[in-house]
């Protein structure tokens with residue numbers, strides 16, 4: 001749908017800008033970026049949680065309850081890493097194998113991971129949260145891997161400047177991490193990227209504690225992805241681009257707790273049948289509606305519950321009319 005292209009482009013621009021700023025914040029040897037853009041760290045959920053900064057936490061909970069997991073689509077640098085890996089993975093595959101398909105939610109794994117992180121955090125066993133928490137994982141990767149490389153490149157350029165006299169660049173003291181730190185950063189970030197290469201955003205909807213908390217809130221977010229079954233022709237194009245694998249075209253519902261707000265599905269629909277909006281489509285076919293109330297982590301979490309939903313409450317005449 002053309003009207004959503006601007007929204008998708010804005011999402012990509014903001015996410016890349018945030019990822020670049022956070023990378024520069026950790027990679028630089030001066031405090032140039034820190035002085036001008038140090039505030040960017042205050043937008044991150046985990047540093048705010050560690051610092052008990054209620055403002056940031058409340059801000060993101062409110063934003064998520066209104067607009068869904070836009071934090072995951074725009075403000076998480078590890079989300080950008082996964083998007084890049086997912087895009088490269090799709091490009092490397094041929095034919096329909098590059099398409100995503102709906103997958104059932106792994107709700108138990110999500111809650112177990114969140115519980116483990118919470119318990120470790122309060123018992124001050126910080127190694128586990130440091131491995132799973134997306135901000136720590138990304139900042140450690142920049143500090144342990146990218147920063148030394150940046151320092152070596154800087155010194156090589158400075159050396160060439162000294163030898164040729166073409167420019168003057170100051171040397172920096174390259175800080176290198178321990179072998180364990182380097183190995184841990186490499187394994188954790190490349191594992192997440194490899195999973196994204198194959199399946200989009202599996203880390204975001206299984207192990208990430210931030211994603212689980214935001215998912216609980218976004219399951220009932222005001223603005224959400226909504227499919228109009230009267231217009232949908234079941235072409236499955238939206239399902240095939242959904243990196244969260246949360247579009248269930250059997251029931252025509254989108255699991256808002258897993259939707260990471262990338263807006264990719266909105267721009268591929270040939271029938272203008274999928275929307276990002278506050279209201280929910282009243283399905284014209286009662287049989288296609290959810291039998292249960294909204295459940296977190298369920299594909300029916302954002303489906304419409306209609307008065308005629310429970311078929312067991314219909315009279316036999318009603319059933320005949322409904323089916324006809």
Ligand code: SF4
Nearest residue numbers: 072076079204208211
């Ligand atoms: S779920 Fe976690 S890793 Fe994924 S984008 Fe959100 S905060 Fe980042």
Ligand code: SF4
Nearest residue numbers: 242259260262263265
């Ligand atoms: S339903 Fe899937 S493709 Fe659509 S915005 Fe959500 S995550 Fe992106």
Ligand code: SF4
Nearest residue numbers: 232233235236238269
């Ligand atoms: S892309 Fe549009 S028409 Fe195709 S399945 Fe999705 S909502 Fe339906």
